[in-house]
Every structure is written in C-alpha cells, then in structure tokens.
Amino acid sequence: MTDSPGADPRHSEHDEGFAPQEQEQPGTTDETRPTPDHGEESYRGSDRLRGRRALITGGDSGIGRAVAIAFAREGADVAIAHMPEEQEDADETIGWIEKAGCRGRSLAGDIRDEEFATGIVDRTIAEFGGLDILVLNAAYQKDRESLDDLSTEEFDRVFRTNLYGLLWTARTAVPHLEPGSSIIVTSSIQAFNPSPNLIDYAMTKAAQVAFVKALAQQLGGKGIRVNAVAPGPIWTPLIPATGGDPEWIEQFGQDTPLGRAGQPAELAGAYVYLASDAATYVSGAVLPVTGGKGL
Template sequence: MSMPNNADDPRDEYREEGYPGQGQDQPGQLDQTWPRPDHGEQSYRGHGRLRGRKALVTGGDSGIGRAVAIAFAREGADVAIAHLPEEQGDADETVRLIRDAGREGLSLPGDVRDEAFAAQIVDRTRTGLGGLDILVLNAGYQKDRAGLATLETAEFDRVLRTNLYGLMFTARAAVPHLEAGASIIVTASIQAFQPSPTLIDYAMTKAAQVAFVRALAEELGPAGVRVNAVAPGPIWTPLIPATGWDDQKLNAFGQDTPLGRAGQPAEVAGAYVYLASEEASYVSGAVLPVTGGKPL
C-alpha cells in the first residue's frame, strides 16, 4: 500500500505560465516588476544555522540578493547589503526585513564598478557589523544583445566591470580578513554552461566566475575558507524585465525547464544558506545548480 505524499508538487509551486510583456530601465525596480517576485518575505523560516555570523551581500536590494539577505537574517546572521544608489527604496525595505528578523542590517549604496567603493564595503561591513565571515558576490548586469557585431564597447565594459571587476575588487579586499570557517559564495549562472547568443557578454562573465571560484577555492582551502557558486537558471527578478527582452521572450520565460516554469528568488536562497552553513563544511569549489532541472 502506498503512503500518502505530503510533498508539494514543484511544477505548480508558483506561476506556471510565462510572464506578461513589460520593460524597464536598468537597474530593475521592484515596484515596476509584475507579478512581484517572492523573496521569501512571508515564507522563509530560519533554524539558526547562521547564528552570530556577519554577511555582506552585493546586489542585495532585490531579486536573489534580497532573498539571500532575508534567509541569512532569519538564520541568525547580521547582513550588510551593497546596492546602486538608484535602488535605495528597495534596499531600505530589505534592511527593514533584516531588522524585523532581530538582526543588524546595513545599507551600502554605491557602484561595484568603482574600485574604491567595491573595496570599501568590506571595511564598512566589518565596522558596522563587527566582522565579516560570509561574502556573497551577487551584483550583476545583463542586457539583450542583437548580435556581436552591434555590441557596443561601453556596454561590454559595463558587463565586465559589474560582473567581474566588481567581484574581484570586493573579494580581493575581503580575503586578508577572512578567517577559518569563512565562506565566499558567487552568483554564477546556467549561462556559464549553456550560453545564449543574446547574452554573449553576460555568459562570458559567468563562465569566468566559475573559473574564479574553482581557482580561489584551491588558494583559500588551506586557510579553512570555502569558496563556492550557485548557478541559477531562469529566476523571476527585476533584472529580467530590465534585460530588454520582447513580449514573446517574457511570455516563454522559464517554460523550457523540465519543471515547466521559472523559479522565484525564494527558491534559490536555501542554496546560499546551505553553502554558508556548517552542513557544507566539506564543500568548496562547487557550483550548485538551481535551474528547474536544466543540466549544467
């Protein structure tokens, strides 16, 4: 006799159809994104797995960054978020959610393309929170490209400086201060392994991030510092309607996954909690896919 199955069906946990046509300028804003992404504001329940930890999350105002900040705070960590000045409204709400969890929250407005800012957020986090032992390098930029021949150098520079230079600036500043037990987590992408022609520059940076994670894990492992990546698939965040895709692409967003839908930021956050926690004490140099079943 079969036992009753109390598990939720992952195919219909969230919106099963695609997303309505919409557009906005970079950086994406939550109040212009419909339907509103789920960051776990109502659903995430912590279990003390990061109690007493101090975290810095770049790009923490909305999307995956906000979901990670909420989850970390509810797991017991104090959290600083770096974000663009234009995203202050979303950032303020994220900080409020961190503080509602009983933890210290810190907003750090600026642009990680600026070397000085990207480095300073490490010291500002250490001063504001009293330390740093979890670094989430999540800030990112992507834009739809018509083809390589029309890819402007200024746009190519923006993608590389946001996704690679900013990541390196912050990591380089943090490494001398990370002690055994600390963790670095990078937001890579399925694009590192299945690059789309219309995201060619973004995909290039994501592949480079995977190389960065694997090389840095080898460097820092002897010091007891773990380095890993999460590789999301199609996740509904404000970055998506700000990418410049037409209605047809938005209508089909996430429909080509084995689970048949796009994911939500709340569904990615647990991967970061796991990688930052003691449960992942023997995990370093890994790339954890959260892709709705799409293989890396």
C-alpha cells in the same frame, strides 16, 4: 493518514508565463509584475548562521534580497550593497533583516567603482566587527541582437560589474576572513549553456566559475570555502530590464523540465547551505538551481 510527498515543483510557485513588460536598468521590484517571491512569508530559519556577519552585493532585490532575508532568519547580521537608484528596494530589504532581529546595513554605490567595491568590506567590518560570509551577487545583463550590437561601452559595463567589482571586493575581504568563513558567487546556467543574445554576460559567468574553482584551491589551506550557485531562469527585476523581444518575457522559464521560471525564494536555501556548517566539506562547487535544465 497518507503522507504527502511534498509540494509539486511544477506548481509550487508562479507556473505561467509573464505579461510583456520592460524596465530601465537596474530594474526595481515595484515595477516587476508579478512581484517576485523572496521568501518574505515562507522562509523559516533554524539558527544555522547565528552570530555570523554577511555582506551581499546586489542585495536589494531579486536573489540578493531572498538570500538577505534567509540569512537574517538564520541569525546573521547582513549588509547589502546596491546602486543608489535601488535605495527604495534596499530599504525594504533592510526592514526584513531587522524584523528578523538582526542588524542590517545599506551600502549605496556602484560596484564598478574600485573605491566603492573595496570600501563596502571595510564598512561592513566596522559596522559588525567582522565578516564571515561574502556573497558576490551583483550583476548586469542586456539583450544583444548580434555581436555588432555590442558596444565597447556596454561590454565594459558588463565586465566591470560582473568581474572587476567581484574581484575587488573579494580581494579586499580575503585578508579579514577567518577559518570557517565562506565566499559564495552567483554564477549562472549561462556559464555552461549560453544564450546567443547574452554573449557578454555568459562570458563573465563562465569566468566566475573559473574564479571560484581557482580561489577555492588558494584558500582551502586557510579554512575558507569558496563556492557558486548557478541559477537558471529566475524571475527578478533584472529580467524585464534586460530588453529584447517581448515574447522572451512571455515564455521566460517555460522551457525548463519543470515548465516554469523559478522564484528568488527557491534559491535562498542553496546559499544558506553553502554558508553553513552543513557544507564544511564543500568547496570549489557549483550548485545548480535551474528547474532541471542541465549545466
């Protein structure tokens, strides 16, 4: 009998380009072709987060949904924050959480609104009796042909979604976090290797890395860990909703060393690791999941 070395990472998920497609923001799963893999049929838990309580912003679809499913299958109760327009996706995610035998809570609103961004913490604690894991994942990006094409209104939307909302939610959550709690930010390869057509998005992702490294130093003495995951090209509804040249979609992820885009399910394990006791000595780190593209 010959031992298998494992799945070939070049072909273990969708390994071709994508048909041209476009969506309005914020993008939905049912309009994304092919449908992203969130680990619905593949992720197997092992009680690594049993009894913990998590809040995930942008948890309705894409990376957020994959993390929500994985956390629930590891035993955590999960609340997800999302835009009202994403309620259908959110309901499906909650269904997967509850199917895993855990409690799920859908929180609809706009993270750009300070009252909502802070209120989701209080609502999660009221529902679950506490908060142990905070995943700051909500994000907005849009293709920019040039700096001249970047309006102040759009610049403000990107920064309020990716930075202001993140700060408001984290600031509210920290006083409620006990030693052993974990904050995880979804940054991006764009923080280190920015694309010119995503200049404002890349700026916010670089700022998130600074936030993680600084906050990890602030909270280490309280026994709270702060880390980031830096995804590369991952197939989520955000991609066809980004706009730009249709060829960008067709070639999305093909320039990675593994030759393909990643799927949300392929990031879930990184978040589980950072949230779990396997990472008790990991803080201030940025974990790349990029298909081999360097940070």
